[in-house]
Amino acid sequence: MNAKVVLCRCHKTKELFGIRIEERNQDWYRTWAFKIDEHKAKREKFDTNQVTGSLMEDAAFPGCPYCGSHGFFQCNCSGKLTCCDDDSVQGTCAWCGSTAKFINTEQFKLQGGSY
Numbered sequence: 001m002n003a004k005v006v007l008c009r010c011h012k013t014k015e016l017f018g019i020r021i022e023e024r025n026q027d028w029y030r031t032w033a034f035k036i037d038e039h040k041a042k043r044e045k046f047d048t049n050q051v052t053g054s055l056m057e058d059a060a061f062p063g064c065p066y067c068g069s070h071g072f073f074q075c076n077c078s079g080k081l082t083c084c085d086d087d088s089v090q091g092t093c094a095w096c097g098s099t100a101k102f103i104n105t106e107q108f109k110l111q112g113g114s115y
């Protein structure tokens, strides 16, 4: 099984968390989310994981570990993820502070990079 962890920040607390994703039939499914600190994320090299393609939500996905949101959006500053409420159309990127539009999660291209 092909599984990875990508990084996300909470829009409410700005805290970092990891999203575990799993490849099934060439689609990626979000299966789990967990709190993580930046040092550990770096050590595990989660910040360099890259994923392209669909990103669906598994029925068991618990949502953001800080605020419980199931939605998230990607800022074009660096392709990083920020959690958001499902009905948001835009939000403030927790990584760079700019306003980003909610994007279609069917066509995701995730990438890591520096903090």
Ligand SMILES: [Zn+2]
Pocket: 009, 010, 011, 012, 013, 064, 065, 066, 067, 068, 069, 083, 084
């Ligand atoms: Zn959150």
Ligand SMILES: [Zn+2]
Pocket: 075, 076, 077, 078, 093, 094, 095, 096, 097, 098, 100
């Ligand atoms: Zn940003």
